[in-house]
Amino acid sequence: MVTIAVTAEGPDEPRVAVSPETVKKLLALGAKVRVQSGAGLRSRFSDDTLKAQGAEIAASAAEALAGADILLKVRRPSSDEVKQLKPGAFVAALLDPFDKAALEPLAGTGASLFSMEFVPRISRAQSMDVLSSQANLAGYKAVVDAASLFGQALPMMMTAAGTVPAAKTFIMGVGVAGLQAIATARRLGAVVSATDVRPATKEQVQSLGAKFVAVEDEEFKQAQTAAGYAKPMSPEYQAKQAELVANHIKAQDIVITTALIPGRPAPRLITRAMVESMKPGSVIVDLAAERGGNCEATVPGQTVEVGGVKIVGPLNLAGTVPVNASSLYAKNLYAFLELFFDKKDKSFKVNWDDEIIKGTLVAKDGRIVHPNLVPQSAA
Structure with a gap:
């Protein structure tokens, strides 16, 4: 029988990789689930609740990991944790795979490493899409936090x-987080506008009752990759878009930025001059703070003030609603493990x-194997 281990996360991560619901479902697949005592407490999953569903x-x-076949985590585990598993065990987590310096020692353990960030964007994998499930909550929480800091009614x-x-x-970047931010701000009664360089988002923004703001030239019409991500834009387009945004942002009370391109620093969308042009009391919530931020004035992990404008740089916004975030993440992992x-x-x-499986596998047999992480010739 396959043993699945789940251990507690670090002090900065309140989420957990399993829920009472998924414990029951994993057992039905024929697996044994072993959870470290207290691992689910910050997500309000008590040991007794997990045990009642069949978890050990x-x-x-160390006891949870000893000889286990699979390790489920939220964040990347340490090499020491992985070495306690069965040789060649499987690990599924948010591995932050582009940090190769941290990934290589983990790959060296010989475990098969699956990075949940790399779940392909295909219809069959929607139930496993961790980035979407967590971004959805982050977009909601960004608006709620901004509203509480704003000090005025929405x-x-x-x-x-x-x-x-x-x-x-104003919502900058209309992916999953941006769309949820638009919907939440609209529900709270704000007048909402949004921007994105991908032309397909215009209709989505308008369908939610928000105004679309973008330079709609020929480059804009080609600005989306096959995988649905935004392409990096030319300096000329960026300058035109920045001018449009600069004029629009002056009148905004709340700005939520969500623009991220996997494996790259966050694109800079808001300059310090734009921040200084905003009214005192305005709020910016920068969901790209973990990658350096979309706003020039963002300090990751802190709330700072520039000319009376508050700039929030959260590092784990989904983790501030851990009950929901863990429940969704655990379901994503279960859907993945079903394969x-x-x-x-x-x-x-x-x-x-x-x-x-091929799309999420980043390391096997002691080597990094994912084509996005190794030169094409080596792959």
């Missing part, structure tokens, strides 16, 4: 004493040619 509760991380209110104007909210099991005879079978 291990007193320590919706227009008609009162006998006069009218409270609606707050103007490794034959449901008829409840056996562990790996089809290394499956495009999802």
